Amino acid sequence: MTITTTDVLIIGAGAAGLMCAASAGYRGRSVTVVDMGKKAGRKILISGGGRCNFTNENATPDNYLCKNPHFVKSALSRYSAQDFIELVDRHSLNYHHKTLGQLFCDDSAQDIVDILLTECEWAGVKIKLRNEVLNVVNNDQGYCVTTTDATYQCSSLVVASGGLTMPKLGASPIGYKIAEQFGLQLLPTAAALVPFTLHDHDKKRFDGLSGISIDCNVSSESGTSFRENILFTHRGLSGPAILQISSFWQAGQAITINLLPEYNLADTLSEWREHQAQKSVKNLLATILPKRFIDILVEEKNVPEKAINQLNHSEINALVEYFHHWKIKPNGTEGYRTAEVTLGGVNTDELSSKTFEAKKAAGLYFIGEVIDVTGWLGGYNFQFAWSSGVACGLAV
Numbered sequence: 001m002t003i004t005t006t007d008v009l010i011i012g013a014g015a016a017g018l019m020c021a022a023s024a025g026y027r028g029r030s031v032t033v034v035d036m037g038k039k040a041g042r043k044i045l046i047s048g049g050g051r052c053n054f055t056n057e058n059a060t061p062d063n064y065l066c067k068n069p070h071f072v073k074s075a076l077s078r079y080s081a082q083d084f085i086e087l088v089d090r091h092s093l094n095y096h097h098k099t100l101g102q103l104f105c106d107d108s109a110q111d112i113v114d115i116l117l118t119e120c121e122w123a124g125v126k127i128k129l130r131n132e133v134l135n136v137v138n139n140d141q142g143y144c145v146t147t148t149d150a151t152y153q154c155s156s157l158v159v160a161s162g163g164l165t166m167p168k169l170g171a172s173p174i175g176y177k178i179a180e181q182f183g184l185q186l187l188p189t190a191a192a193l194v195p196f197t198l199h200d201h202d203k204k205r206f207d208g209l210s211g212i213s214i215d216c217n218v219s220s221e222s223g224t225s226f227r228e229n230i231l232f233t234h235r236g237l238s239g240p241a242i243l244q245i246s247s248f249w250q251a252g253q254a255i256t257i258n259l260l261p262e263y264n265l266a267d268t269l270s271e272w273r274e275h276q277a278q279k280s281v282k283n284l285l286a287t288i289l290p291k292r293f294i295d296i297l298v299e300e301k302n303v304p305e306k307a308i309n310q311l312n313h314s315e316i317n318a319l320v321e322y323f324h325h326w327k328i329k330p331n332g333t334e335g336y337r338t339a340e341v342t343l344g345g346v347n348t349d350e351l352s353s354k355t356f357e358a359k360k361a362a363g364l365y366f367i368g369e370v371i372d373v374t375g376w377l378g379g380y381n382f383q384f385a386w387s388s389g390v391a392c393g394l395a396v
Helices: 015-025 042-050 073-078 081-090 110-122 174-181 200-205 240-246 265-275 281-285 291-299 313-324 380-393
Strands: 003-011 031-034 053-056 095-097 102-105 126-128 133-139 142-147 151-159 186-192 213-219 225-232 236-238 255-258 326-328 341-346 364-366
Touching: 003 015, 003 142, 003 174, 015 031, 015 110, 015 151, 015 380, 031 151, 042 053, 042 110, 053 081, 053 380, 073 380, 081 110, 081 380, 133 174, 151 174, 174 186, 174 341, 174 364, 213 240, 225 240, 236 240, 265 313, 281 291, 313 326
Parallel strands: 003 031, 003 151, 031 126, 151 364
Antiparallel strands: 053 102, 095 102, 133 142, 142 151, 186 341, 213 225, 213 255, 225 236, 255 326
């Protein structure tokens, strides 16, 4: 088979890989991107409900989970959310701001993919799809990579192959295999930003609540908390607050949910006793929480079926404790099938935080989701993809 020579070979035509390709191409490097999928940017296309939450204006290192919390500082400071916003502005992308600094495309996530592909085209990048990596060896000239279509010789090899999430989109462990091949340590991987499944007895309890959403403050046993909606599903619990806390949850742990973060229930009950004494506890609670949810709690005797003025001191304390500290122990998560990102991966201690080059293998780089950097929900993972892609693209 003929060997194709390229300065830089990038494995993975996702967010990080395409960003890196354009950055390197603009420096006059010859760049080839290989990807086993039919399309570039497949995860981008389905993200944010098809509208791609492409960055977060508030992105700081504090929004990332990483064994080394300082690792992300360099890349984020060198290529910030504002830098990516300036890029999409140059391409006249129509976008809108949502809560908590999130930015979404007005029309379609395809617009972000089109911007990246346009940048790659302008930078002279070649993109080879349906091209699976079979073998990687290092030699005197750098790296020789055999794919199902060709053999490539490159001086810089960039692994931007993503994690294990969404296997239907072709998720592959190839990046982890290459890291292991060259002696880099991997940290255990797990599905993150993922819905919880519940034990059968809890599933039965909440059968019929599917689709109900409640504004809550959700906390992990480690003390991390997020204030956003939770959503009851057929399988368990989802919604932004649940996805966020899933990254901090360990199997066997409970989560604590403040169902009434806007209220001090003790004060509210006292006010009701004073002004609406004859009304039932359940009807009053149903004015501030979904009625179907309260009905289930009444059935389970967690809410007394009596008038508000008949509550005794211990019943008031029990209600306050229950609604402000509702504890539930998930059975597990829905796994990589529905997870947005993969926790863990290539240990960042093995990489330069400035260039993302492997310390043990000159000319080998790892960027994006394949490494042990996981952002919060809300555009943070895309921002790390852009930032790591640019930092690497300026070095290869």
